[in-house]
Amino acid sequence: MSHGALLVLDDYYGAILRLADDAKESDPVFRKLKNYARTQNYYCLWGLVPGAISDEASPFNECSHDYLSGARMLLLQMRGMPSV
Structure with a gap:
C-alpha cells in the first residue's frame, strides 16, 4: 500500500x-x-509515534504498515457482511 493510502486508513482506523x-x-x-489489527496497533505503541507512517527510516514504519493493512483487510471482509 502507498503511504497516501496508509495515511487515510490511519485517519479512519478507530x-x-x-x-x-x-x-x-x-x-x-x-x-x-x-484481533490482528488491534494487536499490531498495540505493538506499534497505539500508532502514537510521530512519523511512524511517513518516515521510511522509522523503526515503527513496518508495524504501522501491519496494523493499517490489517484494518484494510478487516474493512474488505466487512463489505460482505449484511449487518455492516
Missing part, C-alpha cells in the same frame, strides 16, 4: 474497529483480522 465491534455476525477470519 472508526473501522468500532464498525467491526458493532457487527452482528462473525466468522473465524473476521475475528482473526480484528
Whole structure:
C-alpha cells in the first residue's frame, strides 16, 4: 500500500474497529483480522509515534504498515457482511 493510502486508513482506523465491534455476525477470519489489527496497533505503541507512517527510516514504519493493512483487510471482509 502507498503511504497516501496508509495515511487515510490511519485517519479512519478507530472508526473501522468500532464498525467491526458493532457487527452482528462473525466468522473465524473476521475475528482473526480484528484481533490482528488491534494487536499490531498495540505493538506499534497505539500508532502514537510521530512519523511512524511517513518516515521510511522509522523503526515503527513496518508495524504501522501491519496494523493499517490489517484494518484494510478487516474493512474488505466487512463489505460482505449484511449487518455492516
